[in-house]
Amino acid sequence: MHPTPTPPTDTAPTWEDLVTAALLGTDRRTPPGSAAGRSAPSALLDAAAAETVRRRAGLRPGRAATRPEPAPADPRPTLPAPAARRLALLLADRPGTGGAGRRGTAPDLVELLPQWLAAANAHGFAPPAEALPALLDAARGRTDLRPAALRFAGPRALWLARLNPEWRFALRAAPGGDASLPGPEETGRIEKLWQEGLFAERVALLASLRSRAPDAARALLESTWPTERAEDRLMFLDSLRAGLGERDEPFLEAALADRSRNVRATAAELLSALPGSALAARMAVRAGACVAVDHTGDTPTLVVEAPHTCDADMERDGVAPKAPAGRGERSWWLGQLVEAAPLTAWPARLGGRTPDRIVALPVADDWLGELHAAWCRAAVRQRDATWSRALLGPPSAPGAGGPGAVSLAERAKLLGTLSVGERAEWVAGFIAAHGLSEAFQLLGVCAVPWAAPLGRAVVDALNIARDAGSYPWSFSGVMGLAERCLDPAEVSRLDALLAVPDESEDASPGAGGYWAEAFQRLGTTLRLRAVMAQELEGEPS
Known part of the structure; x- marks a missing residue:
């Protein structure tokens, strides 16, 4: 079947005719003014080009769009x-696609x-x-x-x-500290942004104001609190953690009656972080009624009588009545009461003993883990360094958990309440006593760059692991941390570790080469970090 030729005409084809011919093909449809045949495709393209020019020439200019406001000035030095140039290189690098394994000696810019x-x-x-x-x-x-x-x-x-x-x-x-946000004195801008801004802008405003004028931030939140959505109230309430103080108590106490369970729980958590709050006093009474010292035996022992019910007043103060799957209700309620009770109340309740002596007391009927874990959470919430030290115990204590910590994760949280120097010293002692196999979580809470004692402890432990013929890939996580956290001043201590050691018969195959490569990469990375610091100081590299 042959296509029916379209008779030539002086009428110019419309754009729709050209589109139809292009879609169907010139062997089935030729546009007006064109002849069928081998020249039809070229004629179609010529006609489309001419029609495009004609259509563009006939377009009326649209209304000019409003120009965006210029970007705000950034007053910081460039x-x-x-x-x-270093920033451009770092941003141009992309994470590798290879799996776990040897990475070579080049620093990981990502x-x-x-x-x-x-x-x-x-x-x-x-x-x-x-x-x-x-x-x-x-x-x-x-x-x-x-x-x-x-x-x-x-x-x-x-x-x-x-x-x-x-x-x-x-x-x-x-x-929250973005330079485009209004300061505490700009009341007009604050009110306008709070009433009209996007949710993220309002959160940023509240956080910024809270960091500089806590009472003004709380008053701003109170002004619209009843009309906010539950999920927004939760986010706004969370911003009160910064600068939390006694003047926030009336607002938080009122929030205990909020219609949202999550809001009520967050308000209760914040109040329990204020040891002088009325909620903390109520929790101290409840928790104190559950724990006592038994002097009838040869050794004073803590005895625990967990709550038998969770009443409405306990629920209002943030105690969740329903225990998670696999958890007993009474132990669940006890943990929440002890966690929320002020730690300062326990010495008077338990015979004037110090936190060290309280933690050292035996606990009857297998309640030790539950009780000490709740004290750990309370120490973290209340930022109580004295109780944290007691619960951590000495670094040489058994590695999987101290006298109070139920896990290394608990220990890491307790360390976060200590000063930077004390934290590094404790972790260095832990590594010296137990090596690196359990120290990864603890290293993650130490300030960067690592203090000299901690850095030396890590390098020494890596060296011991290498000399012992340990499986090298199991230390890749610690080695990666060392690349980012070890003080570049420690690079000279690595020179003696760059040679490939002789492998013993029981060593992992290829372990010596891996260790040498890893130490070489660590040294290269530390030197690069030193150069990066010089560049930011404006010093010649």
């Missing part, structure tokens, strides 16, 4: 040129970016404008980068985020 951002923020630098898109892309792909990246990006990050949907996360995670 990066030194070497540091700006893992150095968070540390670089922290250092740049400490110096108060602003990024080059051309780096902002890549910086926001990096933060979009890695949530752990967002706080530091958005702080470094500054007010222009929010300006860009409003123009690109892919960067909208910046509006949800805007840091």
Whole structure:
């Protein structure tokens, strides 16, 4: 069957005719004014080009769109040129796609970016404008980068985020100290943003105001509290953790009657962190009625009588009545009472004993784990270093848990209540006594760069593990931490560890080469970190 030729005509084809011919093919349809045959495709394209010009020439200009407001100024000093080039290299690097295994001796730039951002923020630098898109892309792909990246990006990050949907996360995670937010004295701007802003902007405003004027932030929240959605009330209430004080108690006490269970629980948690609050006093009475010292035996012993019911008053004060699956109700209620009771009340309740002596007492009827775990949570919530030290015990105590901590995770949380120096000293002692196999979680709570005693303890433990012929890949996590956290000043101590050691018969095959490669990469990374620090200081590298 042959196509029916379209007779030539002087009428110019319409755009719709050309589109139809292109879709059907010129062997089945030729547009008006064209002849069928081998030249039809070229004629169709020529006609389409001419029609395109005609259509464009006939278009009326649209209304000019409103120009966006210029990006806000960033008053911070710009990066030194070497540091700006380093930032471009760090942002251009991408995580490798290979699996676990040997990584070679080159530093992992992806893992150095968070540390670089922290250092740049400490110096108060602003990024080059051309780096902002890549910086926001990096933060979009890695949530752990967002706080530091958005702080470094500054007010222009929010300006860009409003123009690109892919960067909208910046509006949800805007840091409270953003320079574009009004200060405590700008009451008009505060009120307007609080009434009209996006949810993320309101959260950022409240956090920013709370850090500088806690009472004003609470008053702002109280002004609209009854009209806020439950999920929003929960987020807003959480911002009161910063600067929490006695003046917040009336508002939090009223929040105990909130219609949202999550809001009530958060209000109760905040009140229990105030040892002088009425809720803390109520919890002290309840918890104290459950724990006593029994002097009838040869050794004073703690005896526990857990609650038999969870009444309405306990529920109002934040005690969840329903226990999780696999957990007994009475132990569940007891843990919540002890966790919320002020730790300062226990010495008077238990015969004037210090926290060290209380923790050392035996506990009857297998209640020790439950009781000590609740005291651990209370010490973390109330930031009580004295109780944390008692529950941690000496670093040489059994590795899996001290006299009070039920796990290494509990120990890590308790360490967070101690000073930076004390924390590093305790973890160094733990590593010296137990090695590195259980220390990974504990190292994660230590300040960076690691203090000299801690750094030496880690390097020595790695060296001991290597000499012992240990399976090297099991230490890759600690080695990665060392690359990011070890003080670059310690690099000279690694020189003696770069040679490939002789492998014993019972050593893992290839272990010596892996250890040498890992130590070489560690040394290279430490030297690079030293250069990065010099670049941010503006010193020649």
